[in-house]
Amino acid sequence: MKNKILVCGAGGFIGGHLVANLLDEGNDVICVDNKPFDLWFQYFEGCKNYSLDLKEYENCLKVTDGVEHIYNMACNMGGMGFIENNKAECMLSVLINTNLLRASIKNNVSRYFFSSSACVYNGSKQKNTFIEGLKESDAYPAEPEDGYGWEKLFSERMCRHFTEDFKIETRVARYHNVYGPLGTFDGGREKAPAALCRKVINAKLNSIDTIDVWGDGEQTRSFMYIDDCLIGTKKLFLSDSSDVYNIGSEEQVSINQMIESIEDIAGVTLKKNYLLDKPLGVRGRSSDNSLIREKIQWDTEVSLKNGLEKTYKWIFDQITTGINHNKFTNKY
Numbered sequence: 001m002k003n004k005i006l007v008c009g010a011g012g013f014i015g016g017h018l019v020a021n022l023l024d025e026g027n028d029v030i031c032v033d034n035k036p037f038d039l040w041f042q043y044f045e046g047c048k049n050y051s052l053d054l055k056e057y058e059n060c061l062k063v064t065d066g067v068e069h070i071y072n073m074a075c076n077m078g079g080m081g082f083i084e085n086n087k088a089e090c091m092l093s094v095l096i097n098t099n100l101l102r103a104s105i106k107n108n109v110s111r112y113f114f115s116s117s118a119c120v121y122n123g124s125k126q127k128n129t130f131i132e133g134l135k136e137s138d139a140y141p142a143e144p145e146d147g148y149g150w151e152k153l154f155s156e157r158m159c160r161h162f163t164e165d166f167k168i169e170t171r172v173a174r175y176h177n178v179y180g181p182l183g184t185f186d187g188g189r190e191k192a193p194a195a196l197c198r199k200v201i202n203a204k205l206n207s208i209d210t211i212d213v214w215g216d217g218e219q220t221r222s223f224m225y226i227d228d229c230l231i232g233t234k235k236l237f238l239s240d241s242s243d244v245y246n247i248g249s250e251e252q253v254s255i256n257q258m259i260e261s262i263e264d265i266a267g268v269t270l271k272k273n274y275l276l277d278k279p280l281g282v283r284g285r286s287s288d289n290s291l292i293r294e295k296i297q298w299d300t301e302v303s304l305k306n307g308l309e310k311t312y313k314w315i316f317d318q319i320t321t322g323i324n325h326n327k328f329t330n331k332y
Contacts (some may be wrong), residue, residue, distance in 0.1 A: 002028040006067045008054055008100065009074030010032055011040030013183035014115065014175075014229060018071060019044055021230050021285055032063045033074065040225060041182050055095035060103035071113045071237070072100055077148060078189030080214070083119075084279035087147025098157040101162045111169040113237050114159050118176040118248060119149035120329045126282035129220045133250055133288030136174070136243070145281070164243055171237050176248025176287045180226030180307060181314035192255060193223055193308060197315045203270055205320070210271040213277035217256035222249040222286040225307035228300040235298045248287030249300045261305055265312045 005022055009015035011033030020042060022029050032050040037043055052059040054074055065072065075093035077083060083090055097114060103113050121134045122143040144153050152174075159170040177191060185194035199211040224247070234248040253261075256272075264271055292298050 002026060002093075003069055004028045004030070005069045005071065006030045006063055006066050008063075008070065008087075008096070009115075011035045011037075011043070011051075012051070012073060013041055013180075014043060014178055014226065015071075015073040016040065016042030016182060017180070018233065019047070019225050021234070023047070030063060030067065033311065034079075034256065038256065046323070054100060055092065057099040057102060060099040061085055061106060064100070064103040064107045064109055067109055069111045069113075069116075069237070070104060070109055071099060071233070073115045073150075074126070075115075077117075077195065079191045080279045081193065082189050083145065083148040090148040091151045093260050094151045094155055094158075099169070102159060102223045104167045104168055105162070109168065111171070111237065112159070112162075113157060113171045113173070113233070115233075116156050116174045116244070116256055117149065118171050118174050118246070118287065119145035120153040120174060121149075122286070123282055125283050129218055129254065129284040131220070131250055131284040131286060133222075133252075133286045134246070135288045136246060136291055139174075139244075149317075170242060171239070172242045172244040173233060173236055173247040174244060175229065176221045176246065176285070177221055178226055178229045179223050180311055183226075184294045185315045186320070192221065193258065193311055195309070196255075196259055196262055197312045198319070199317050200259070200266050200268065200270065201312070201319055204266050204268050208270075210273050211259075213255065213259065213272045213274050215255065215258065215280045216274050217259065217272060217278060219280060219282075220252050220254050220284040220286065222252045223258070223304055223307070224249040224287075224300060225302035225304075225310075229273045230304050231282075232296075234291065235296050236292070241295055243291070243295070245292040245296065246287045246289055247292065247298075248289070249304070250287055250289055251300075251304050252265050252284070252286035253304060258304070261308055262312060265309055 010031035179193035
């Protein structure tokens with residue numbers, strides 16, 4: 001029997017990949033996103049698709065009617081430049097999670113997934129490069145990323161208390177820098193892997209010898225390829241554990257090291273113009289996957305090198321051909 005699954009944020013990067021994966025498994029998937037359909041990264045013609053603002057409770061009631069499972073990937077977010085300059089907009093996403101949970105209780109949804117973020121972690125633990133991976137307990141005492149991180153941490157607690165008070169099964173994952181094809185790579189909301197692939201590609205195509213880099217390039221992060229993210233997400237969702245888990249990579253690199261990897265893929269060596277006045281976020285961040293390895297038996301499989309090769313190729317095709325490979329191509 002098919003599961004009736006609602007994916008919120010289905011027009012976004014992770015949400016679109018998740019919808020494709022769930023459809024491949026034969027599920028009955030309902031898709032909702034606040035963006036117009038022509039701005040969705042992936043659109044599936046065989047699904048019931050809604051363009052609705054989930055900050056409104058009545059819209060949440062509509063899309064959760066008759067649904068068994070919910071994956072909530074919906075939020076207003078982007079790369080560091082976006083979240084640093086749009087804190088109020090990021091925090092308003094708390095209305096999405098709040099109203100979806102309320103509607104889930106009203107419509108007897110059995111299980112609910114919330115996509116949290118590594119931005120919930122205490123900033124005092126992230127002041128150096130190449131830090132030890134962050135354990136789930138490192139979120140407290142609370143000192144998350146201002147704006148976006150506070151919204152995610154509050155929404156985690158909301159899930160916990162809805163489980164306690166209303167007995168709905170909730171699952172929460174803290175994502176660490178998910179990247180891959182079929183996502184944004186320009187416009188201001190892109191994250192570092194996509195932005196740097198775009199910069200290197202544009203430099204190569206236009207015979208430019210220098211790219212701009214935010215900060216000194218020594219800040220460190222870990223980056224998780226989308227395929228690993230989907231496997232971890234679904235394993236956690238179907239598990240019996242309601243604990244909060246990291247879903248991320250333990251392969252920590254500096255931005256300069258990632259640029260070198262992309263240069264190797266492109267076959268170029270470029271000069272760097274370091275922009276020290278740009279938003280930087282914390283100095284170092286990486287995931288500790290000990291808990292999810294032990295409890296859920298999940299870990300990443302795709303190396304950063306292999307993931308960047310796939311991402312670079314897709315962005316290169318987008319830039320050089322002008323062909324939109326994502327929209328209206330999936331006919332389930």
